[in-house]
């Protein structure tokens with residue numbers, strides 16, 4: 001190799017990959033997956049997990065060991081599959097870099113073990129969205145600031161949860177209700193929850209009871225949500241929904 005090929009000391013031999021002074025992932029490389037959207041029943045999840053479990057030590061990954069930094073520290077051929085998270089379209093099906101950063105920031109703030117069973121009803125909804133609206137990456141401005149995940153214990157976190165859990169799939173994009181699509185109808189939450197106490201709201205998820213004492217139908221996946229959410233998360237959801245400005249006509 002000739003030095004003239006390189007941006008500086010370090011590099012990748014004659015591979016054409018030049019070192020430009022940034023940090024390298026040294027030692028064992030941890031691999032994490034974020035399954036964004038609906039992946040239920042998709043064999044890619046097990047294939048890619050298998051891939052991450054076995055790529056370390058392979059001749060293929062060994063190619064990376066030809067790459068090194070200015071101190072001559074080389075990338076290693078050791079890879080560890082460190083886990084995965086799922087995110088059910090918390091930022092819709094058209095996302096850009098800022099969304100990806102926020103998703104990563106949020107998921108990093110979450111405990112390592114994820115809920116094994118996604119909400120059944122929601123998988124069907126997400127599938128419907130995937131068909132109607134294939135993922136598109138939107139053009140957007142470069143990121144100049146770190147993206148900070150919303151902290152639990154706030155209405156902003158409740159808003160995040162509402163998006164992550166797909167409330168809008170049935171209750172409408174602005175939660176002001178929608179009807180017409182089979183299995184995707186829900187009442188206008190913006191005129192309901194602002195008038196509720198936290199106790200009223202908790203009754204929906206703890207007992208399946210609406211504010212007028214009515215039993216909530218199973219179309220509203222309250223039992224699944226009860227399993228997925230902690231009390232604290234439900235209370236954050238409440239504080240977000242409780243603070244919504246009523247939207248009277250929505251259709």
Ligand code: HEC
Pocket residue numbers: 121122161162165166167168169170171183184185186187189192193201204209210211212215216217218219220221225237
């Ligand atoms: C699969 C569709 C669906 C999803 C997803 C969904 N809901 Fe519902 N929701 C409904 C339906 C349908 C009802 C009305 C059920 C009834 O009155 O029997 C309802 C009722 C409710 C009610 C009670 C309203 C009342 O007047 O008693 C609340 C509160 C509510 N949903 C909140 C949420 C929240 C918060 C989320 C997200 C975490 C969510 N829903 C996600 C379909 C859905």
